[in-house]
Amino acid sequence: MEKTIGWHFDNSYVRLPSIMYSDISLNPVRSPKLVLLNEAVAVSLGLDAQALQREEGVAILAGNKIPEGGEPIAQAYAGHQFGHFNMLGDGRALLYGEHITPQQERYDIALKGSGRTPYSRGGDGRAALGPMLREYIMSEAMFALGIPTSRSLAVVATGEMIMRETELPGAIVTRVASSHLRVGTFQYAAQWGTDEELQRLADYALERHFSADTGTQNRYLYLLKEVMKKQASLIAQWQLVGFIHGVMNTDNMTISGETIDYGPCAFMDTYDPATVFSSIDRQGRYAYGNQPNIGGWNLTRLAETLLPFIHDDQEEAIQLAQDTLQQYPHFYVENWLKGMRAKLGIFNEEQEDVQLIEGLLQLMQQYEADYTNTFIALTFEQMEDTPLMNASGFQEWHQKWTERLARQQQTKEMSQQLMRQHNPAVIPRNHRVEEALEAAVERDDYRVMNNLLKVLAQPYAHTKEQQEYAALPEPSNQPYRTFCGT
Known part of the structure; x- marks a missing residue:
């Protein structure tokens, strides 16, 4: 069988x-x-x-x-x-x-x-x-x-x-x-293996995930740069939907650029860069706002393992690796800005876009607005349902945004369609996840979970059925906490 x-x-x-x-x-x-x-x-x-x-x-x-x-x-x-x-x-x-x-x-x-x-x-x-x-x-x-x-x-x-x-x-x-394959896989081979064993691992990673034919490029510098680009893109996508991994240790950072190990992860409700859910992250090392920098820190650990193969001269190898890693902030910001422009219905690029985006985020943080629902409200012009509607400074920001959209060739309808495609109607809200887990674990009832999974399967559908799953939890004096499950 x-x-x-x-x-x-x-x-x-x-x-x-x-x-x-x-x-x-x-x-x-x-x-x-x-x-x-x-x-x-x-x-x-x-x-x-x-x-x-x-x-x-x-x-x-x-x-x-x-x-x-x-x-x-x-x-x-x-x-x-x-x-x-x-x-x-x-x-x-x-x-x-x-x-x-x-x-x-x-x-x-x-x-x-x-x-x-x-x-x-x-x-x-x-x-x-x-x-x-x-x-x-x-x-x-x-x-x-x-x-x-x-x-x-x-x-x-x-x-x-x-x-x-x-x-x-x-x-x-x-x-x-x-x-x-993880950054930690390379760290292990570098610490406890021979140079030959480590090099075989690097060659294997190139063969499995990247073009084996790197042309005239330094193949191990190429490996570092390709992993860096994948991680810059991945972490930007996390930030764009308010996802907090919770345990960005180097053993949880893949060479493939995939999200892995969903331990104390969660999605942010109220926008705040300092948001931490993990019960073991007492210092906020892996807070939402720290994730891009931690990505760079982890990539530096990967670069350290590849130094013997980047160049025979260690100082030259370090310089080459540093030159490569210095591109990480550029790759990250490029991905993040592209995503943020789409979330705001912006098709082209203007230098003032950064100020416009940061202005909105500052207002969201100041007035404790929900991250996901604020973008949905902007998409469907329903700001009266958000804390920003009567917030000082929001009308001025909204005017600048309206003027920004008017300066591009695309119509208002095209901008709204772009926003619909990049602003999810639903995320796995923490209270909804806990509700599903409790029903399954405590009562062997998987109906709540199956309903949740069905709604989450099409986050950009924007259906009436999804609206109740977009609702915020009841106010609580206890902060939401997640655990690694080990």
């Missing part, structure tokens, strides 16, 4: 030096139950969704049975966690291998919450149902928003309880990603 699922593995990562991973045995669970299957992802992978729901399919998704062609490993990597360097690795995950789709695309198929590995560092290697469902919701929301991301194929309840602060139901999520 398994062959009917459609797996087609070709595992290139295990052909890297053995220091980069550990072969592992499965840690079977007692009574797995499929609670969510992403049929759209299954179809995109060329898999039979119905076969995945049968006993053998669920056994694979639960880590009880290796799919044909799979070679389960735990990847080794390191990382700067809140600025402190640590040896890490897949402590509660396994990689079955790389599935090749009918379109010849290569995707990692990984299980998270699948049990202990050599990198578990005293942990049980398991995951709770709530955080795995959160990853499913968030990754699907990001995909629908058009932001590069890993995706979730399925969530399986293990039928076992795990101990955190209290007993919680266990679960495993099947994550699909272009790869799990």
